[in-house]
Amino acid sequence: xxxxxxxxxxxxxxxxxxxxxxxxxxxxxxxxxxxxxxxxxxxxxxxxxxxxxxxxxxxxxxxxxxxxxxxxxxxxxxxxxxxxxxxxxxxxxxxxxxxxxxxxxxxxxxxxxxxxxxxxxxxxxxxxxxxxxxxxxxxxxxxxxxxxxxxxxxxxxxxxxxxxxxxxxxxxxxxxxxxxxxxxxxxxxxxxxx
Amino acid sequence: xxxxxxxxxxxxxxxxxxxxxxxxxxxxxxxxxxxxxxxxxxxxxxxxxxxxxxxxxxxxxxxxxxxxxxxxxxxxxxxxxxxxxxxxxxxxxxxxxxxxxxxxxxxxxxxxxxxxxxxxxxxxxxxxxxxxxxxxxxxxxxxxxxxxxxxxxxxxxx
Numbered sequence: 136x137x138x139x140x141x142x143x144x145x146x147x148x149x150x151x152x153x154x155x156x157x158x159x160x161x162x163x164x165x166x167x168x169x170x171x172x173x174x175x176x177x178x179x180x181x182x183x184x185x186x187x188x189x190x191x192x193x194x195x196x197x198x199x200x201x202x203x204x205x206x207x208x209x210x211x212x213x214x215x216x217x218x219x220x221x222x223x224x225x226x227x228x229x230x231x232x233x234x235x236x237x238x239x240x241x242x243x244x245x246x247x248x249x250x251x252x253x254x255x256x257x258x259x260x261x262x263x264x265x266x267x268x269x270x271x272x273x274x275x276x277x278x279x280x281x282x283x284x285x286x287x288x289x290x291x292x293x294x295x296x297x298x299x300x301x302x303x304x305x306x307x308x309x310x311x312x313x314x315x316x317x318x319x320x321x322x323x324x325x326x327x328x329x
Numbered sequence: 330x331x332x333x334x335x336x337x338x339x340x341x342x343x344x345x346x347x348x349x350x351x352x353x354x355x356x357x358x359x360x361x362x363x364x365x366x367x368x369x370x371x372x373x374x375x376x377x378x379x380x381x382x383x384x385x386x387x388x389x390x391x392x393x394x395x396x397x398x399x400x401x402x403x404x405x406x407x408x409x410x411x412x413x414x415x416x417x418x419x420x421x422x423x424x425x426x427x428x429x430x431x432x433x434x435x436x437x438x439x440x441x442x443x444x445x446x447x448x449x450x451x452x453x454x455x456x457x458x459x460x461x462x463x464x465x466x467x468x469x470x471x472x473x474x475x476x477x478x479x480x481x482x483x484x485x486x487x
Contacts (some may be wrong), residue, residue: 180449183449184449184451184452185449185451189405189406190405190451190452190455193405193406193408193455194455196408198408198409198410199408199409199410199459202408202409202410203409203462203466206466207465207466207469208469211462211465211466211469214461214462214465215409215462218458218459218461218462219458221458222451222454222455222458225451225454226451229451
């Protein structure tokens with residue numbers, strides 16, 4: 136009887152080990168291609184979709200506000216402010232989400248590289264911290280004062296986001312087509328094809 | 330057809346489209362609605378008979394898609410004041426009773442299906458939001474201008 140219980144315990148133990156190993160296989164491998172592609176997507180979304188000057192100018196432009204207030208009844212003014220607040224909060228949520236994606240990438244990336252410039256890493260960490268704090272502060276300002284009471288904070292956030300994007304661009308430069316083109320040229324001499 | 334030759338064909342088709350069909354549509358909103366109407370709802374592909382005859386169906390499709398994106402980008406960059414003017418001009422060009430137009434656009438929001446594919450959701454939400462406010466401004470103006478301008482037709486949207 137004791138032998139049977141022991142065999143059962145060993146069997147259960149083996150099953151648990153198998154389950155743990157199976158779960159580990161499903162976890163993403165640090166530094167795998169998917170992380171680079173996701174980081175690249177986050178960067179592109181920030182640079183092309185969320186941080187272009189014309190888009191930010193449109194969302195926070197005071198001219199629209201002045202126009203509505205000067206030409207329309209009060210309820211349309213309220214509708215306009217409500218809509219702009221909704222859009223600016225949506226913009227902020229998206230920026231924050233993409234910044235967090237980039238931050239996650241940099242955290243994993245720094246673990247993979249032994250030759251890191253301490254100064255660059257500190258600067259990047261400060262920029263990310265500043266960005267996330269600016270996101271929180273801007274969110275509060277947008278809720279309390281609306282989209283037209285947060286102009287300075289929007290500038291701080293976009294400037295910091297621009298710096299982070301520039302740093303990330305350097306880290307992901309090897310994924311750019313010209314880099315691949317140079318690899319292709321280099322490999323041509325050996326008869327290898329990419 | 331090689332990729333560069335196809336690209337040249339698409340550019341030529343887009344240029345032709347701008348010079349002929351779109352030349353009469355000064356407002357981006359008008360162009361956006363027109364170009365969206367050339368897109369098949371089921372396949373997402375654009376079709377323009379004349380353009381497909383002159384170039385290829387594929388080039389015509391890409392040229393229409395390019396012009397559609399272009400019109401949308403112009404709308405994203407437009408100020409609210411410009412958008413109100415555009416909406417007013419579009420309303421005049423449709424020759425529909427103003428009240429019917431306002432009721433249909435407020436209820437059905439047809440501009441939501443007129444967006445090119447692959448556009449960032451924030452840009453499209455900004456345009457939808459601006460159009461919503463522009464419609465409210467236009468409605469207030471129409472109400473202030475004339476009361477007996479109400480339509481004799483039943484409302485298309487309940």
